[in-house]
Amino acid sequence: VTGGNRGIGLATARRLVAAGHSVCITARREADARAALDAIDNPRATWVQLDLASLSATRRCAEELAARGDRFDVVLHNAGVLLAPKTRRMTEDGLEQTLQVNAVAPLLLTQRLRPVLDRPARLVWTGSSLHAPGSRGGAEVDFRFDDIHMDAHYHYERAYKNSKLAQIWVSTEIERRFGAEGLHSDVVCPGFVPTTAAAHLSGFRRFALAHILSHMPFATSLEEAATRIADACLTPRDAPGGRYFHGGALSTPSDDARDPEQAARFYALATKLVDEA
Numbered sequence: 001v002t003g004g005n006r007g008i009g010l011a012t013a014r015r016l017v018a019a020g021h022s023v024c025i026t027a028r029r030e031a032d033a034r035a036a037l038d039a040i041d042n043p044r045a046t047w048v049q050l051d052l053a054s055l056s057a058t059r060r061c062a063e064e065l066a067a068r069g070d071r072f073d074v075v076l077h078n079a080g081v082l083l084a085p086k087t088r089r090m091t092e093d094g095l096e097q098t099l100q101v102n103a104v105a106p107l108l109l110t111q112r113l114r115p116v117l118d119r120p121a122r123l124v125w126t127g128s129s130l131h132a133p134g135s136r137g138g139a140e141v142d143f144r145f146d147d148i149h150m151d152a153h154y155h156y157e158r159a160y161k162n163s164k165l166a167q168i169w170v171s172t173e174i175e176r177r178f179g180a181e182g183l184h185s186d187v188v189c190p191g192f193v194p195t196t197a198a199a200h201l202s203g204f205r206r207f208a209l210a211h212i213l214s215h216m217p218f219a220t221s222l223e224e225a226a227t228r229i230a231d232a233c234l235t236p237r238d239a240p241g242g243r244y245f246h247g248g249a250l251s252t253p254s255d256d257a258r259d260p261e262q263a264a265r266f267y268a269l270a271t272k273l274v275d276e277a
């Protein structure tokens with residue numbers, strides 16, 4: 001479970017451990033991992049360091065997991081930049097940060113983990129309905145293959161939406177390429193969980209998310225979100241993937257998200273970026 005040190009990742013990891021599974025969470029900082037493991041309070045939970053904003057750190061994480069000799073039947077790609085920076089930030093690898101953390105580096109992690117994934121195995125991505133046109137926010141999704149780092153049209157909300165669209169493309173293309181060998185991939189939008197976003201804010205915005213929006217009918221509780229994600233992780237492993245779930249039910253992502261040509265194009269581009277970085 002990437003990003004298992006807090007939020008939806010931690011709540012899902014707790015559920016999976018409680019259901020009897022051994023779970024390795026990732027965290028950027030050891031202290032956060034230790035606090036999460038204390039909260040889970042079960043010897044079946046372990047941790048490994050992962051910073052998706054660094055491709056070399058992502059490779060190191062995969063190497064460490066492979067060196068442990070464990071095998072994995074599910075990878076929950078949950079870690080993500082939830083609130084992108086207002087001013088565009090590039091990573092040490094020269095990629096726009098939100099795209100790298102939410103889509104490109106998780107693809108690299110998947111590629112590097114393939115030798116230690118069981119067959120059948122399942123990838124689950126914590127996706128977002130914000131990938132679709134017309135979703136709430138101050139900027140529309142607008143993925144331009146000729147400007148993937150958003151030199152010309154960066155907006156922090158667009159960066160998030162674009163990255164979540166790219167995530168669906170990666171998931172779809174993994175299913176197309178590797179589904180026949182038993183590696184399946186699904187995307188799950190858990191719903192809008194204001195309480196985790198509140199932790200990134202201060203003042204009235206924090207209060208509003210934590211105590212007002214969280215009680216609105218369109219909000220999803222952390223526990224409900226974790227149940228949805230955990231259910232997807234516990235899908236029979238040989239069930240075909242390439243699916244998108246929203247609000248706890250099988251759903252249909254946007255037209256762009258369902259376009260196999262764009263999915264293949266992004267996968268190839270992301271693979272090239274990783275190889276060249």
Ligand SMILES: NC(=O)c1ccc[n+]([C@@H]2O[C@H](COP(=O)([O-])OP(=O)(O)OC[C@H]3O[C@@H](n4cnc5c(N)ncnc54)[C@H](OP(=O)(O)O)[C@@H]3O)[C@@H](O)[C@H]2O)c1
Nearest residue numbers: 003007008028051052053078079080126127128192193196
């Ligand atoms: N909350 C919502 O309404 C909502 C809705 C739909 C989808 N989602 C998705 O759900 C996932 C989890 O979000 P959340 O709501 O639980 O938010 P969160 O509490 O902020 O959790 C995000 C997790 O990702 C980790 N992370 C961030 N940047 C990272 C990096 N560079 N490398 C490795 N890990 C990194 C964070 O680690 P640190 O603790 O070190 O920052 C944290 O563990 C995200 O993918 C988000 O896009 C959330």
